[in-house]
Amino acid sequence: MMLALLGIAIAVLLVLRVPVAFAFLGPSLLYMWVSGQSVGNALREVVNAADSFPMLAVPLFVLLGSLANHAGIADRLFRFALAVLARVRGSLGYVSIGTSVGFSWMSGSAVADAAALGKVQIPQMIREGYGRRFATGISAASSLIAPVMPPSIPAVIYAGLAAISTGALFAASVVPAIAMALGLVIAVAVLVARNPRIRRGEFDRREVLASLKGVILPMLTPVIILGGILGGIFTPTEAAAVAVVYILLVGAVQRSLTWKGLLAAIRESALTTAAIMLIVASASLLGYILARERLPQLMTEAMFAISDNPTVFLLLVVLLCLVLGTVIDATAILVLIVPILAPIASDYGVDPITLGVVTIIALMIGLLTPPVGTVLFVTASVSRSRIGDVFRGTLPFLVPYLVVILVIVLFPGVISWLPGVLGL
Numbered sequence: 001m002m003l004a005l006l007g008i009a010i011a012v013l014l015v016l017r018v019p020v021a022f023a024f025l026g027p028s029l030l031y032m033w034v035s036g037q038s039v040g041n042a043l044r045e046v047v048n049a050a051d052s053f054p055m056l057a058v059p060l061f062v063l064l065g066s067l068a069n070h071a072g073i074a075d076r077l078f079r080f081a082l083a084v085l086a087r088v089r090g091s092l093g094y095v096s097i098g099t100s101v102g103f104s105w106m107s108g109s110a111v112a113d114a115a116a117l118g119k120v121q122i123p124q125m126i127r128e129g130y131g132r133r134f135a136t137g138i139s140a141a142s143s144l145i146a147p148v149m150p151p152s153i154p155a156v157i158y159a160g161l162a163a164i165s166t167g168a169l170f171a172a173s174v175v176p177a178i179a180m181a182l183g184l185v186i187a188v189a190v191l192v193a194r195n196p197r198i199r200r201g202e203f204d205r206r207e208v209l210a211s212l213k214g215v216i217l218p219m220l221t222p223v224i225i226l227g228g229i230l231g232g233i234f235t236p237t238e239a240a241a242v243a244v245v246y247i248l249l250v251g252a253v254q255r256s257l258t259w260k261g262l263l264a265a266i267r268e269s270a271l272t273t274a275a276i277m278l279i280v281a282s283a284s285l286l287g288y289i290l291a292r293e294r295l296p297q298l299m300t301e302a303m304f305a306i307s308d309n310p311t312v313f314l315l316l317v318v319l320l321c322l323v324l325g326t327v328i329d330a331t332a333i334l335v336l337i338v339p340i341l342a343p344i345a346s347d348y349g350v351d352p353i354t355l356g357v358v359t360i361i362a363l364m365i366g367l368l369t370p371p372v373g374t375v376l377f378v379t380a381s382v383s384r385s386r387i388g389d390v391f392r393g394t395l396p397f398l399v400p401y402l403v404v405i406l407v408i409v410l411f412p413g414v415i416s417w418l419p420g421v422l423g424l
Helices: 002-015 020-034 039-050 054-070 073-084 091-104 110-127 132-145 153-162 166-193 205-215 218-230 236-253 259-292 295-306 310-325 330-348 352-368 374-383 387-410 413-422
Strands: none
Touching: 002 020, 002 259, 020 039, 020 259, 020 330, 039 259, 054 073, 054 110, 054 153, 054 218, 054 236, 054 259, 073 091, 073 110, 073 205, 073 218, 091 110, 091 132, 091 166, 110 132, 110 352, 110 374, 132 166, 132 352, 132 374, 132 387, 153 166, 153 259, 153 330, 153 352, 166 218, 166 236, 166 352, 166 387, 166 413, 205 218, 218 236, 236 259, 259 295, 259 330, 295 310, 295 330, 310 330, 310 352, 310 387, 330 352, 352 374, 352 387, 352 413, 374 387, 387 413
16 A cells, blocks of 8 residues: 555656656655654665765766767767768768767767757758658667667666676677667668658768868777776776866867866766766665565566566566656666666576666667657757657657667577677
8 A cells, every 4th residue: 555655646746747856755755754764764775875986987977978068079970970971872860870879989878969969960951851850850869879888877877776797787788789770770771762852962082081080089988988997997987087087188189178168068967967866866765665565576476477488577677668768767767676676687587787788778768758758858959849740750760779679688698798708
């Protein structure tokens, strides 16, 4: 009964558009008071959730993405990709994907990717006759590569919650992220073939060489991050700090990061980090309550009653994440369900890294589904489009993402291959 009332209270607050963190925190504190638990115990749970060395990487990776954005790196990546692919029919669609892949090595946030790249890509695609729905759809969909490809902020959070190696989870995410990009490439090829208005551009060797100079230094950032982590030189937190210093140096050398831009990046990072950590803290308290009410045990019994097959378990996890992702912020869901699902996955014999990659990809799709759909709102804002048009534009690009999830669920070796090669 207590669990049911708690769930109803949270649902009502979410329907009333109360921010997720407070929708979790208010009913949770009320539960603690009604059940005779001390407020001090509640505060201890909240503080412990945020007081974590692995979590320290979150604000640093957020800052890294903001600095890269204000240093104009996204614009330079777009210019270089456009110059290289100028002769390809439908080049702007492929450029959108390629730029997102390149920027994802520095930004672990889909929202940052959508905001930074959408305002450049979408207007140009519309001018070239691609159609508003296609332009907003591919821009929004390709931004989901950022939170999957390392350095991934959701991966840092998951690794901290599941007590696993962040480096191993980063390595495991590379192949699925590349598969997502290839799936989008196929979708773009199909859609472009049906639009006779799209023409080829002119290849300019001088433009390629000129734009290449602007991306050489920034694209060494992933070498520092992944090379340092996978080579055992840095922890993920230290790698994030070193990468921030490197981007600052790049911005100074290229004279692309002004004092105004630096202050704006710091301010954006502080606000984003505060929002993330508030959600992490409030969801952690709710998770403590759910554990106290034995929800993990009840879910384990229910799932084993359905099937003892690990593949079926992963499919149920995907379904759960897709449903929850339509109404609740992805970070909140991650903090809430990982402590519950990790023990169940162990009972099924599912590797926690496999569970992490599957969960993160499934939750990221929620960023493209209303009514929450944060990326939808950001894309609509930067392109001055209606939410409905953006959502309809993303629908064809959701298909390859769902295919990627199905493949890694059926063949989890796709995930474990690279960590195995690297000995992680």
